Amino acid sequence: MDDKVISIFSLREEAARRARERDAALDAAFNEFTEKFLNLVDPDRRRTKATVHAANHAQEWRETGRQLQSLREQAGVTRTALAKALGVSPQRIARLEQGLPVRDAKLLRAAVMMYLENICREGNKPGL
Secondary structure (H helix, E strand, C coil), rough: HHHHHHHHHHHHHHHHHHHHHHHHHHHHHHHHHHHHHCCCCHHHHHHHHHHHHHHHHHHHHHHHHHHHHHHHHHHHCCHHHHHHHHCCCCHHHHHHCCCCCCHHHHHHHHHHHHHHHHHHHHHCCCCC
């Protein structure tokens, strides 16, 4: 009889533990959904996150921008020529060099680096 009481008690405890885990998982999923929904419908909230992200990375972006500008100038390439070669606007290159947020910045930085390295390696000035 004691074995049955103990096993029923352990079954109850196991069921309660599983219920707590399930509730915690549901709470986490609900919180994630709520966060995504609020970001979707509230433009101010999206801007706030973007502002925080930009503030956290501003110094890094400025340093990278200065390095890119220095490399571009050493290669003797104008912003306009670089922009034309990469298919973007000169203003976008300027924003990147100033360390301001730019859409697809990682991709654009990589393209700038590849282009300038190619020019320096070949010793060619762009014919643009």
